[in-house]
Amino acid sequence: MSEHFSVERGLFDDVMVPNYAPAAVIPVRGQGSRVWDQQDKEYIDFAGGIAVSALGHCHPALVGALKEQGEKLWHLSNVLTNEPALRLAKKLVDNTFAEKVYFCNSGAEANEAALKLARRWALEVHGEEKSQIIAFKQGFHGRTFFTVTVGGQTAYSDGFGPKPGNIDHAEYNNLDSFKALISDKTCAVMIEPLQGEGGIISPTTEFIQGVSDLCKQHNALLIFDEVQTGVGRLGELYGYMDLNVTPDILTTAKGLGGGFPIGAMLTTTVIAEHLKVGTHGSTYGGNPLACAVAEAVLDTVNTPDILAGVKAKANLYVASLKAINTKYDVFSEIRGKGLLIGAVLNDKYQGQAKAFLNAAMEEGVMVLVAGASVIRFAPSLIIPDEDIALGLARFEKAVASLA
Numbered sequence: 338m339s340e341h342f343s344v345e346r347g348l349f350d351d352v353m354v355p356n357y358a359p360a361a362v363i364p365v366r367g368q369g370s371r372v373w374d375q376q377d378k379e380y381i382d383f384a385g386g387i388a389v390s391a392l393g394h395c396h397p398a399l400v401g402a403l404k405e406q407g408e409k410l411w412h413l414s415n416v417l418t419n420e421p422a423l424r425l426a427k428k429l430v431d432n433t434f435a436e437k438v439y440f441c442n443s444g445a446e447a448n449e450a451a452l453k454l455a456r457r458w459a460l461e462v463h464g465e466e467k468s469q470i471i472a473f474k475q476g477f478h479g480r481t482f483f484t485v486t487v488g489g490q491t492a493y494s495d496g497f498g499p500k501p502g503n504i505d506h507a508e509y510n511n512l513d514s515f516k517a518l519i520s521d522k523t524c525a526v527m528i529e530p531l532q533g534e535g536g537i538i539s540p541t542t543e544f545i546q547g548v549s550d551l552c553k554q555h556n557a558l559l560i561f562d563e564v565q566t567g568v569g570r571l572g573e574l575y576g577y578m579d580l581n582v583t584p585d586i587l588t589t590a591k592g593l594g595g596g597f598p599i600g601a602m603l604t605t606t607v608i609a610e611h612l613k614v615g616t617h618g619s620t621y622g623g624n625p626l627a628c629a630v631a632e633a634v635l636d637t638v639n640t641p642d643i644l645a646g647v648k649a650k651a652n653l654y655v656a657s658l659k660a661i662n663t664k665y666d667v668f669s670e671i672r673g674k675g676l677l678i679g680a681v682l683n684d685k686y687q688g689q690a691k692a693f694l695n696a697a698m699e700e701g702v703m704v705l706v707a708g709a710s711v712i713r714f715a716p717s718l719i720i721p722d723e724d725i726a727l728g729l730a731r732f733e734k735a736v737a738s739l740a
């Protein structure tokens with residue numbers, strides 16, 4: 338037996354690399370959209386582990402899948418394939434534009450695979466001149482050196498020495514700035530169909546359509562990073578389905594595992610061909626445990642009822658946040674789509690999103706920020722309406738304490 342001893346928050350500073358600054362409390366259990374800390378204080382979870390816990394905490398279908406697979410087979414490596422991986426891949430293919438799937442363990446890894454595949458495709462099909470990657474300012478694609486450099490915040494990629502090359506950034510929702518960069522030397526364009534970390538920014542129809550058209554015109558692969566927007570978050574299985582645009586490559590993670598680490602890259606057969614045997618891989622990618630849980634997530638989320646529920650719950654949030662704003666005048670805008678919602682702080686509260694998050698924790702509700710001035714909500718897609726009401730009542734108290 339391993340030795341158990343009591344832990345407190347102070348231990349983090351003693352034994353953990355200081356790249357995070359976690360809150361003062363330590364949660365110990367969760368059920369549905371509620372979480373309890375070591376002192377048994379209850380929180381309504383509007384954060385969802387940063388848009389990960391798509392079905393809340395300890396959903397019976399996911400716990401069931403984990404237990405069942407946990408007693409059968411955990412791991413094999415990619416020397417062999419396995420049933421859960423093949424079932425999940427088949428369902429992803431059947432329900433999207435994609436024909437081929439690559440599994441990995443996180444969003445960054447899915448994007449890393451997408452970018453490597455795009456570079457290889459361009460090299461093999463068009464030659465070495467075609468290597469430029471275009472992405473967007475404020476975009477976020479993960480923390481490997483390639484993906485963080487493709488991301489649109491140099492603050493995250495500076496300070497690590499020489500960066501991967503030939504990566505340029507246009508302005509989101511500014512088609513002219515994109516037009517000025519794209520050419521026949523562009524290999525791929527990586528874009529979020531709604532910028533999450535960047536502040537909950539939806540693309541205009543004209544912009545996303547224009548980006549897609551220009552990619553076709555210049556033979557550049559369009560890569561949709563749906564790590565945050567995928568698996569029902571915006572009210573469709575994937576965000577692209579509501580945009581009249583089909584990507585060449587799509588990446589998905591976060592909600593896909595509902596809290597179990599998994600990522601996937603989806604693409605077409607002709608593009609996939611360029612990741613031949615031995616060109617890329619991951620020890621845990623396609624792990625049976627992860628795939629069994631993700632299959633249960635996909636089965637549960639991808640139903641008309643759940644997806645319609647996302648839209649209804651989103652309306653509830655927006656109406657309630659507007660009502661709070663009528664009383665306290667703290668937001669300039671409530672934006673986003675589905676259950677990825679941003680409350681933008683007005684001029685008076687610029688840069689204070691973290692203070693609202695902290696006050697909300699005090700009142701017993703967990704929210705997120707997206708940049709310094711946007712409060713982000715990314716709850717479970719099946720959060721009960723009562724929990725939305727209770728959590729927003731607590732959030733209103735937090736707002737009142739600061740306004």
Ligand SMILES: *Cc1c(COP(=O)(O)O)cnc(C)c1O
Pocket residue numbers: 442443444445446448477478479480529533534562563564565566590591
């Ligand atoms: C979170 C996120 C990532 C990175 O995912 P990890 O699992 O943390 O590597 C990539 N892209 C987007 C859009 C994200 O929101």
